Amino acid sequence: MTDHLFIVTGGPGSGKTSLIEALARRGLRTMPEAGRAIIQDQVAIGGTALPWANRAMFAEVMLCWELRSHREASALSDVVVMDRGIPDVMGYLTLCGLPVPRHIVEASRMRRYNTCVFLAPYWERIFTNDAERKQDRAEAKATGKVMAETYRALGYRIVDLPLTDIAARADFVTASISEALGQR
Template sequence: MCDHLFVVTGGPGSGKTSLIEALALKGIQHMPEAGRAIIQDQVRIEGNALPWADRSAFAELMLGWELRSHREASGMAGPVLMDRSILDVIGYLSLCGLPIPGYAERAARLFRYNRRVFIAPFWDAIFSQDDERKQDKGEAEATYRIMAETYSRLGYDLVHLPLVSIEERAVFVLEHIGNE
């Protein structure tokens, strides 16, 4: 287990990346989200591993990204915030009603993170869509629920992020990771 790897998960548009960026400004190391970068790359190369084209191929690319992120972050000193993780791939497959390959489950059990996982609940006041985030509010809420179920099923303790400003959320996270 890598106790210094802290996952931030939840549904799309719930403030995860903004929180991580605010904490990065305070000197906390982080690993970026796979989904948005993969979408940007696939659109640029006219690929089909996109959530609106081939969800299985998209999930495979996300799994590879998350395995690499885990490996890289494991070698870093001090706390590292992970913008999603291997478990999010499992949650995504569940959300889409797609089969979860045995190797994805094995990856989630082998490549562990700190037992405390920060989860951002759906927050209507800040939710928005853009070129990469095409999910509607219903799918965003469902994603939050499936991530909570997935992380709990695989033995993680959920720490729900409060619905407060980015700065207040940053303080909340720092207080929690400082207790490790």
């Protein structure tokens, strides 16, 4: 059973990682995002599994990362909040206009999370770029939309995060997790 695994998804620059870090400071178990770490590693070693070099290979490496994260988190009994999940790989390929291979669809169907998925919507006020995040505002908005569509198509319920400070977002997520687990 994987009802204790909760996903935070959305476009780049929407506050996902800041929220995950705040939840970790509150004592919740968390799993980091694949994309940023993969980009850092690939740049460091001169690899090509990068969104600006080979998007299909980047997606395959993300899939491997997310499968490992899912396996590791599934072995825990505590709630785990994950910075993206396996379906994000499907969403990424869809956003890029690339075919979604059958094995990625199958992984998304087989490796499930709690049906409550948190979406960090595009938020103009906090959106920024950095060395790993090169998407523009339009792509950030489109990413959030595609991720919501992808998770919904797989039977998940999307819960939009409020556009508020990190502490209030963390309060919202912890209350929503308790509700989803029936711990009101």
